Amino acid sequence: MAGEASARLSAPAYFISVLLLTLAGFGAAMLARPAFGHAVLQWARLEPVPRALPGSFYTARVAPLFQDRCVGCHGETRQKAGLRLDSFAEVMLGSRHGAVVRPGDAKHSELFTRISLPPSDDKAMPPSGKTPLTDDEVTVVRLWIAHGASPATAAIKGAPKLVKPVTIPELDLARAAKQRAPLAAAVQQVQQRLPGVVDYQSRSSAGLEVDASLMGARFGDADLAMLKPLAMQIVQADFSGTSVTDSSASALAAMTGLERLRVANTKISDTTIQALAPLKKLRSLSVTGTKVTGAGLTSLRQKGVAIYADADVH
């Protein structure tokens, strides 16, 4: 640009000024919108992207909650209010209006206040039409923020227990058949000799349930002895009202997988109860109407087994 008036700005000078002004503008925007600021710094690798630790309270309780209830509108596909909740870093970046989490101060954290609003409120989150968070879920968020909104803290005392939604096990009849195979023949034999007494616990398991109570006095020690080959697979057994006696103690003790035992209204005494000590899986025992004493039951009670006995037995 030769020979022009000196008041004119040179092109390079102009473009450098533009560059500087633009950068300044960016800087101002980053200050005015902290979320934008952090996003830029993290993108430029000038700031580490905060990540939550795998075993942390955030990962175990908060993140799944967000994923389930919030990420539909605050995640990769949609970012309402410019807020993403699909990673720890994004949560801390906040929305286009600023941070939504103030570590240590749940009451002033927009994230918390919004989810604590009554469902009818216009600003309530999730918005009306969607199921509100349960009390437990709100408590989890509150506790997490109150304890510093950390990506690392492992456990928070007082947090409500995690209720796992029920998953129904896949029906795999082939696998069940395989598991039953070793004792299948023995089971069939016993079923023929004692009809209606032994059956599988469910279609998908190999565990056995024994119920001789309907046979009453006709079922005795000799019949119980027939169960010997199946002992380890028996999960529940009910001999209430039968004529089994302490002679069956060892047979019962052999049922190492036993979870529930009923021997109400039989001639069973403390002898048999002693023999049950090694049954590690036992969690329920019914001895109403027997001569079993409180002393005999103490050790089982101490192990946390639910005992059902006559009122006068302590």
Add this chain to the structure above:
Amino acid sequence: MSIETANDKTVLVWDLPTRLFHWCVVALVFVSWLSADQGWMTIHLASGLILLALLLFRLGWGLFGSTTARFSNFLHPPRRVLGYLKSLKDGDRLLYAGHNPAGGLMVMAMILVLLGQALTGLFANDGLKFNGPLALLIPSEASDSITSIHRLIFDAILLLIWCHVVAVGFYLLVKRDNLVLPMLTGRKPHSHLPQGVELAFTRLIIALLLFFLSAGIAAWIMIEGASLP
């Protein structure tokens, strides 16, 4: 040829509709951004629809308007654009009555991008209770995708505005050629125009008709949208 001479008579270059269009768009883009940012969705809807009407008008005016407003006047093949930019660099730039080729590209890009913004806006939603006029015609996932595009296009608009302002600044501060004034008054100094140029100006009544037509289309879209369940 020297550019600046005293007693340079000014010539009308930009007609009133074009100028009005330009500055209304500036104002409406700002209002649209502010209202979206603050959540004033009714205002956002209104400014978006008026923008749509104006853009439709501009498309029509680009076909039937005054010489400098017509697309044929400032849309040039890439060769011409490069040639112009070279002349700019060399300090001996070519003169154009209306938009120069580079400016013309800018104008076209801006109009198209703004049009895209307005059209995507029709189908967008704000995630809460507000839906664009035609958002209910399409599945909600589609509306959400279009909303994302609507947001992306805004970034493109910001970029274009930046380019535009930098360019105008360049002309003002480096080339000492004020382009803002002509867009306000409509008049450029005679010396800034190429020799022998003849400018025709379409009657205002045509502009009014075109505008009403565009406004009618926008209104029709609004009414159609309002009648959706």
Add this chain to the structure above:
Amino acid sequence: MTEPNDTGQYLELLRRQAQTRRQFVGLGAGGLGAFFLNDAFAKTAPAGGLNFARDPSTPLSVLPPQFPAKAKRVIYLHMGGAPSQLELFDHKPQLARFNGHDCPESFLKGKRFAFITGIPKMLGPQFPFHQTGRNGTWISDRLPHLERLIDDLCIIKSMKTDQFNHAPAQLLVQTGDQRTGHASLGSWVTYGLGTENQNLPGFIVLISNGGTTANAGKPLWGSGFLPSVYQGVPCRSAGEPVLYLQNPKGVSRAERREVLDTVDEINRQTYREFGNPETVTRIAQYEMAFRMQLEASDAMDIHREPQAVLDRYGAQPGKTSYANNCLVARRLAERGVRFIQLYHWGWDSHGSPTDEGLNVGLVKQCKETDQPTAALLADLKARGLLEDTLVVWGGEFGRTPMQDNHAGGEETKFIGRDHHPSAFTIWMAGGGVKAGMNYGQTDDMGYEIVKDPVEVRDQHATMLYLLGFDYRTFSYTYQGLDQKLTGVKPARIVSEILA
């Protein structure tokens, strides 16, 4: 017809006969008694992977559930007429403050009521509430006996239904659909699991305070589209346990046996000729009735209980009462009956007639049911049976926070509430349900649910889960649809109440 002397040939003959008949009807297209072909037992195509085919002569034989169950049997205490949750379990002090005020329009707009018209007045709780138990559960003073067992109950205050009249609402609760023709809960359960004791029906119904024709009547325990052998058998706790079970006067048991043997032979011949498995089932039912003559009388006979036990329940042998029915229910549970359904009618506290009102009728209902219900629960618990017995108590909908003005509009002396489908309370105990829990919440007026709504089908899905079934795949093909207890709308298992 001479019998072939080879079993294989015999079976082949049966098969050929059956096949020919099927083909014949298939070609004949329509109207030729095609419904005889509903041979559920011959069906081997599994529904959801499970096969419920059984030997037709033992239709109630035990089948294991799909996965290990928490509950082995169910005792369902249905309080017919809909008990008022606002007078029993749902404590609403705010409602008390609005007693006598006009009902706000927002409660009335767009809603249908059974009897309320115009603008009714709000009605505060009629009995005082207090807190009890480990969790400080709120309960009224009407259930002093049940209160002592509060830590064993899981109270669900957020039940909801879409039926506002008794019969369809009862059908919805008991059969999963508000129309007749669907299988009842007990039928589904006995179809899926059979019953332990083959000498007693698998599904027994005990009714007190009203006849069988109250509201929805017999379809409540009907088998619907399931084979009829799974229907509920109404038994009585006074007099003959099952009507017409005993032999006619002058016919001894031995003579009855002879008659049955002959009828048996005729039925078997019919089966050989026509191959209809229903015939075999009929044979089985006669046999079961014969066995029942002894065992049912024994099971239902509460005379045999010690006086102390009778006093705990408030039972009086020889009368028909809810107390007697509860004691019978415990005896039946001990004897391997799968599904025991009790109905106690009379909870429909509209306030008119006056003795159905909250201050009279409800008091009586509570007096009649509180002690026996508590005694039943305590008894089951003491015997260790509560662990695997699912006990459910509830009605078919709730009652409105507004006073039932019975087409009035001015001051009315009726102290009653109208039907309220939007929120009601049930409780469950035992059988894999969390003990000592309150689930769900209604708003300050007790009108709408604000937290954790539970639809009737959700309750059913949860019950089926506890019994070891996947409500989504536990189905029966009928009229081209895999019919499910939970119906066609999506249901959920209420995980939060599972132990």
